[in-house]
Amino acid sequence: MTLTISRTDLARRTRDAIEHAQRGETVFIESYGAEQAAIVDARDYRLLRAVAVFQSRPLAPATDPTATPQGLSEQ
Template identity: 70%
Template sequence: MTSTISRTDLARRTRQAIEQAQRGQAVFIESYGAEQVAIVDVLDYRLLRAAATFRSQMSAPVNNPDLPPAGLTETAVQARVAAAAGDVQEAWNMIIAAYLAGDISLGRTATLLNMSRFELLARFNRFGLPMRMGALSIHEAQAEYETIQGKNRT
């Protein structure tokens, strides 16, 4: 759901507009009847930008169900952010790309983004982004099983 308000109304109701955006509803600001800008939640913005970046790459990997998932570590994400002079969007780009390529699960994606799996699932659903539920291949299922077994031993 979206709403459109004038610049004058934005000045009067800034807090309400921001709260609406934080609830996942875009707010369009118009001037003289023409839309000028949109206010969206920062996490929605980062998610959409990361998905667009992934899809726009000419060399975006195609998920091969015969290959085991590559995975993604927090160290690799932190290194990418450091190399990008602290740009947090680089972390989002890397994490969402790994998910969309099939290298990490939705749960791992949520963990790396420091949000609940359910919140991430709701955001993916709201924007029509693909959601993979469960293992897509025997390799992925085996990797999940080995991860669970490793955690039970410690």
């Protein structure tokens, strides 16, 4: 579930917004009808960052058929 609140409401209901995020909900902060930011649980944030880092890594040579093995010789 998500909660959407205005920046003004966030100033008044910060504790409530944080409690929603700690329960696994995403809290979107709006200003003039446009999303400005999101509050998520710290564990969810760390998981999202880990997935983003993992997905941004280049393919390992074992999974890239065009890659040439390096560092080993026939000797």
